[in-house]
Amino acid sequence: MKQNLYSRRNFLKTATLGASGILLPLAGRLTWAAGESRFTRALDIPPLLEGEMDKDGVLNFDLLLRYGSRDFLEERQTPTMGINGDYLGPVIRLRTNDRVRMNVRNTLAEASTLHWHGVHLPARMDGGPHQVIAAGDSWHPEFQVRQPASTLWYHSHMLHETGRQVYSGLAGLIYVEDEHADSLDLPSEYGVDDIPLVLQDRAFNADGSFFYDSSPGPGMRGMMGDVMLINGVAFPQLRVRHRRTRFRILNGSNARIYNLEFSDRRRFLQIASDGGLLRRRVPLRRLRLAPGERAEIVVVFDWDDDVYLRDVSVPGNGMGAGGLGDIMHFDGSGVAGALVGPPPVKLAENIPSWKPRDAARRRRFVLGGGRRPMGPRALTINGKYMDMNRIDETVRVGDIEAWEVINRSPMAHPFHVHDVQFRVHARNGVTPPPSERSLKDTVLVQPGESVLLMMQFRDYSDPDSPYMYHCHILEHEDAGMMGQFVVTS
Ligand SMILES: [Cu+2]
Secondary structure, eight states: OGGGGGOHHHHHHHHTTOTTOOOHHHHOEEOOOSSTTTTOSBOOOOOEEOOEEOTTSOEEEEEEEEEEEEOTTSSSOEEEEEESSSSBOOEEEEETTOEEEEEEEEOSSSOBOOEEETOOOOGGGSOSTTSOBOTTOEEOOEEEOOSOSEEEEEEOOOTTTHHHHHHHTOEEEEEEEOHHHHHTTOOOOBTTTEEEEEEEEEEEETTSSEEOOOOOTTTTOOOOOSEEEETTEESOEEEOOBSEEEEEEEEOOSSOOEEEEETTOOOEEEEEETTEEEEEEEEESOEEEOTTOEEEEEEEOOTTOEEEEEEOOOTTSTTTOOOOEEEEEEEGGGOBSOOOOOOOSBOOOOOOOOOGGGOSEEEEEEESOOSSTTSTTTTOBTTBOOOTTOOOEEEETTOEEEEEEEEOSSSOEEEEESSOOEEEEEETTBOOOGGGSSEESEEEEOTTOEEEEEEEOOSOOOTTSOEEEEESSHHHHHTTOEEEEEEEO
8 A cells, every 4th residue: 555655557547636626637537517407405413323221221233334325426326335224324312321132144245344433431441453353243342331412423444444434334323311401401403403414425427426536646635525414415405494403414424624614604603522512602603613522503594595515725725726616505494483592602511621740641643744744644543554553652541641743744534542532732822712722532633743741640550461552544544544552550
């Protein structure tokens, strides 16, 4: 893989993915005509999976990795992978303190894994590259939910294959609920005024199959497409039913960073980030989401609304990737009922506020940083590629640590840490924007930027099972931009 990065073949392939969008002559790809054909399909709401309680009080969830196919582009079938369905998986709903057992069966003809992104759990239950589920095999991780209400997710984390498997459809959402969030009276009727939005850009071959190129390429952008899938529906529309509606947005894309706003630039309230509720609601007109990040927002609609969610291009948005423009339509004509009150100003309680002086240890993670900025070490962490047989960091259980992530490469990288939810203490020495002042597990680090993360490794020591930290641009991760840490007692 590494040797291929600079080959002429890959250069030509990647060149077709330029800023102007998809070019047909080289690759024979399908483009999506702008205009009428968009925004005719209703947004799909993934099924909700609430589990079955067994006699020991453990909630069991059955998850089947399988092949499927779907007509994303009307007339053509796209071969896919999915979990309990053709493409993507159900929303797994949990509550804090639940004891959970996942029964994952892999009916694919290839090995895979299922990683619980954002979940605090023992390393051997984590579903990272060491917990391989061979073709035809099953895996039964068990854990207790020990974290507050939040929107988390699950996805394949197969070494070198994560990008392709997630792109094919191996991903889904996890909701954690708790009493405190219940008490806030947030919109919470699933699929009605509490709506998941899984954002994924895709490219298609002329035969309708996904176009996927795993090579980061000389631009090293990772895989991007020109067709927006939301919950697996291309350029969907939603007939809004409640005046105040909550959206739980996941950037489930392999590489694309979104800058989201409404076409009328209306204000909305962000109420949660990766690891749960914000301390206070944050009014926004634009929301940036990097791969792996989540945000919950509350939007007010009116009966005469005819508004689009739009991905706008901003400088520093990866390697010159333009925004996708309008990606989803909201039709307000079905809005009924009175306008209920807004979410409270104060949301989360007890968000830890670890200070650098509390840290038992400070570590540095340098992203990229070869002598030539686009040279062969552009996709390393501390100069190293991922090695399954090398433990990069050893942490003591219970410790508070400060992790400084420095980006010496010319592109933005979303840095993700397994096991913990961290606080972003500072960006280049400055307090981060309000959207980032709660618990997070993924943080975008811009070129030249240094981000200081504070975290605590509360429980679960195991010297033999590592957790991962990595770039969440999946083609970067697959190319080796990942490291391993163990938590020891
Ligand atoms: Cu990266």
